[in-house]
Amino acid sequence: MDIGERDPVTGRMTTGHEWNGITELTTPIPRVVIFFLVVTTLFAIVYWILMPAIPLGRTYTKGLLGLDQKTQVEQQLQAANTERSVWSSKIETMDFAAIKADPALMTIVNEAGGTLFGDNCAVCHGTRGAGSKGFPNLTTGTWLWGGDPDTVFETVRVGINSTHPDTRVSQMLAFGRDSMLDRAQVSDVVSYVRSLGGVESAESASPESIARGKDVFAANCVACHGEDAKGKVDVGAPNLTDAWWIYGSNRQAIHDTIFNGHEGHMPHWEDRLSVTDRKILTLYVLSLSETKT
Known part of the structure; x- marks a missing residue:
């Protein structure tokens, strides 16, 4: 065609x-x-x-408008830092009582504290601070070293059994493994400790075992946990009479604790977090127990 x-x-x-x-x-x-x-x-x-x-x-080529995303981001960061410096300087210089009395600052604390906690603490204590085996529950208001803001701030700063020169030091001795108590004594003191927390019953331990355990406790445990077994914050010894157990409340868990001992670890945050961030984190951690219903 x-x-x-x-x-x-x-x-x-x-x-x-x-x-x-x-x-x-x-x-x-x-x-x-x-x-x-x-x-x-x-x-x-x-x-x-x-x-x-x-x-x-x-x-x-710069273009007639002269727009530059890098410059824009730098300007936005500078503006954010300027805005942050206004409230961060207040938090750094004010005491805890004054900060808690300022609703605007506490709003910032709750927002920034949640992020700080999630980035640094949640891996051990959980996203909601409820803890897990070997890591304390921060929502109960029970504190190994004391629960006032200055004490919590110091714990965050130096850690527990950490590499910081001023670290808090705490250790549960291995009474069974190191032959300080024989197996029968360990079993008896387990019965007594469980009775303190209200988790031991007559069906699982005899009154005679609990009575013998009380004597073992008086001879070996009161130095740290106190005669009333409510613990001592100066050595980080937990209260054995409440419902909160770091390593578990069943008989086997308490037996393992007494027999093998424990030496918990909390890293220090002085080298990683600023004073302002540590104060924010302290107030946020305290709020976890204050707001619990």
């Missing part, structure tokens, strides 16, 4: 190409395609003129 011949079916002109009787029509490009090609081309040209776009070795 020659060029210029009209196809009898469609009425369109042909290109002159033919394959086994099949001819190729001269189909024009759809106008909508041409429209979008023109629009996108014009947009690209305008963008190259107005915005930073074309690399030129170590630099680039």
Whole structure:
């Protein structure tokens, strides 16, 4: 078929190409395609003129608008730091009572404290501070070293059994493993300790075993846990009469604690967190028990 011949079916002109009787029509490009090609081309040209776009070795075309995302981000960060410095300087210089009395600052403490806790503490104490085996529950209001803000702040600063030169030091002796108590004495004192926390019953331990355990406790445990077994914050010894158990309250868990001992570890945060961040974290941690219902 020659060029210029009209196809009898469609009425369109042909290109002159033919394959086994099949001819190729001269189909024009759809106008909508041409429209979008023109629009996108014009947009690209305008963008190259107005915005930073074309690399030129170590630099680039700046564009008539002079926009620079790097500069914008730096300006936003500077503005955020300026805004933060206003309240962070207050928190750093004010005492805990004054901070708690300021609702605006406490709003910031709760917001920033949640982030600090999630980044630094949640891996051990849980996202809600409820703890797990070997890690204290921070929502109960029971504190190994004391629960006033200054004491908690110091614990956060130096840690427990950490590498800090001023670290708090605490250890539960291995009374069974180190042969300070024989197995019968360990079993008896387990019965007595469980009775203190209200988890031992007459069915699981005899009154005679509990009585013998009380004597063992008086001879070996009161130095740290006190005669009333309510613990001593100066040595980080827990209260054995409440419902909260770090390593578990069942008989086997308490037996393992007395027999093998424990030496918990909390890292110190003085090298990682600023004074302001540690104060925020202290108030946030305290709020976990204050807001619990």
